[in-house]
Amino acid sequence: MRPIRVTGVTGTSPPVILDVYAISPAMVVITGGAGTIEITASNLFDTAVTPQWHAPPAPAFVVGTPYVLPLGTRAVRANGLVAGDILEVSQQSIR
Numbered sequence: 677m678r679p680i681r682v683t684g685v686t687g688t689s690p691p692v693i694l695d696v697y698a699i700s701p702a703m704v705v706i707t708g709g710a711g712t713i714e715i716t717a718s719n720l721f722d723t724a725v726t727p728q729w730h731a732p733p734a735p736a737f738v739v740g741t742p743y744v745l746p747l748g749t750r751a752v753r754a755n756g757l758v759a760g761d762i763l764e765v766s767q768q769s770i771r
Contacts, residue, residue, distance in 0.1 A: 679766040684759055691727075691751040692765045693720055700768045702745045704737075704752050708761035711754045713737050720751050729753065 682689045694702050704713055718727035737743045745752060754763040 682763040685757045689754040689763050691753045693751045698767050702767035703742045704765045705742045706739050706763050709758045711756045713754050715749045716751050717748050
């Protein structure tokens with residue numbers, strides 16, 4: 677899976693859905709302002725489910741520093757973005 681970059685968003689980004697069959701956890705980084713991330717283990721493809729978003733567990737997410745998402749994370753989104761921020765998500769998929 678190539679890195680996914682979300683740019684030009686003010687406020688909350690659209691969710692970036694992760695490959696649940698990946699062989700390693702995903703990494704996320706925000707470059708620019710002071711955004712935060714939220715993760716979910718909910719299936720975003722199931723319209724009968726309301727996703728439960730929450731902050732990732734410790735260690736705390738720091739802007740500008742790659743953060744390894746916990747296993748079982750199905751999607752990630754960023755909050756508090758300004759137009760110049762970049763949310764980048766990378767994940768190694770199946771071989």
